[in-house]
Amino acid sequence: MHETIDLISHAALRELRAFTSRTRQPTHLELMDVEPIRSVANIEITEEHITLTYNQKTTHRYNANEVTQKEWSYKYNDDPEFVRAIGAVIDLARKHVRDMPDNVACPPGCAECCSGYEPFVNREDVQRIAAHLGISYEDALRSYVVQRESADGYAIGYLKKVTDDIASRCVFLKGATSGRHYCGIYEARPHDCAAFTPIGCEDVDRSLRHDRSFVPGLPFRPRHPEQPRGKRRR
Ligand code: SF4
Ligand code: SF4
Numbered sequence: 251m252h253e254t255i256d257l258i259s260h261a262a263l264r265e266l267r268a269f270t271s272r273t274r275q276p277t278h279l280e281l282m283d284v285e286p287i288r289s290v291a292n293i294e295i296t297e298e299h300i301t302l303t304y305n306q307k308t309t310h311r312y313n314a315n316e317v318t319q320k321e322w323s324y325k326y327n328d329d330p331e332f333v334r335a336i337g338a339v340i341d342l343a344r345k346h347v348r349d350m351p352d353n354v355a356c357p358p359g360c361a362e363c364c365s366g367y368e369p370f371v372n373r374e375d376v377q378r379i380a381a382h383l384g385i386s387y388e389d390a391l392r393s394y395v396v397q398r399e400s401a402d403g404y405a406i407g408y409l410k411k412v413t414d415d416i417a418s419r420c421v422f423l424k425g426a427t428s429g430r431h432y433c434g435i436y437e438a439r440p441h442d443c444a445a446f447t448p449i450g451c452e453d454v455d456r457s458l459r460h461d462r463s464f465v466p467g468l469p470f471r472p473r474h475p476e477q478p479r480g481k482r483r484r
Contacts, residue, residue: 254286255284255285258284258286259279259284262279262282262284263279266278266279266282283320285305285320287302287304287305287320287322288304288305289304289305289306290302290303290304291303291304291306291319295336295339297327298325298326298327299323299324299325299326299327300323300324300326300332300336301321301322301323301324302321302322302323303319303320303321304319304320304321304322305319305320306318306319307319351449351450352450353448353449353450353451353452353454354448354449354450355448355460356448356451356454357429357454357455357458357459357460357462358429358458358460358462358463358464359425359428359429359430359431359432359458359464360428360429360431360454360455360458361419361423361425361428361431361432361433362428362453362454362455363443363446363451363453364419364420364422364423364431364433364443365411365417365418365419365420365423366417366453367446368396368408368409368411368416369408369409369420369439369440369442369443370400370405370407370408370440370442371395371405371406371407371408371409371440371442372404372405372406372440372441373406374441375440375441375442376390376391376395376406377390378438379394379435379438379440381438382435382437382438383435383438383470383471383472384472385472389472391406391407393410393472394409394410394421394422395407395408395409395410396408396409396410409421409422409440422434422435422439422470424466424467424468424469424470425466425467428455428457428458429455429457429458429464430464432464432466432467434469434470435469435470436466436469
């Protein structure tokens with residue numbers, strides 16, 4: 251490896267001397283980074299420049315990590331060889347532009363995302379769920395939300411799971427098994443759930459067919475519906 255670096259250093263020195271003799275500008279070998287590009291962490295291409303970040307190194311310490319990397323930037327748009335190479339990348343993109351993701355729709359009865367994630371809820375979500383279930387905001391919050399306000403105060407928590415295990419199913423998920431699952435509060439589900447897209451979804455239950463029909467069962471009902479005031483049982 252040292253030999254390789256030495257050879258590179260000699261080549262770099264020759265190039266610097268040639269540059270100096272051509273341009274009359276002083277150059278110094280210690281200002282030339284001679285480390286080869288070993289691993290590329292990021293490539294950014296604009297209309298004029300290509301920038302590589304490479305040879306990233308992370309040193310882990312107890313309280314902070316030290317991340318170092320090299321960055322090489324090149325104005326390629328007046329270099330015909332580079333323009334051709336990047337043109338070839340663009341042609342490949344054109345070839346693949348209509349490639350489809352494996353999954354674009356939810357197979358009926360799939361609800362993998364109703365277990366793997368904790369849908370955040372805001373005050374509007376809780377209000378909508380409360381109205382849908384015919385219970386008070388406070389009851390909905392207490393019964394169905396793990397309260398944990400976000401830093402901006404927008405989310406007030408996330409929907410409870412049926413057990414303390416965060417990976418267990420959402421408290422509103424109905425249906426006994428995958429393929430028979432459905433959301434028990436579909437019309438009132440949190441914005442987080444409504445915004446979740448099946449396009450490119452990697453959580454999909456791949457054992458389920460997309461072309462089978464499935465009729466959801468009864469909606470979710472609270473176990474102890476709130477009694478109207480003055481009619482509570484003693
Ligand atoms: S396909 Fe993805 S988004 Fe659709 S129900 Fe299954 S896990 Fe959720
Ligand atoms: S509210 Fe409905 S859609 Fe959202 S996680 Fe629960 S069961 Fe799934």
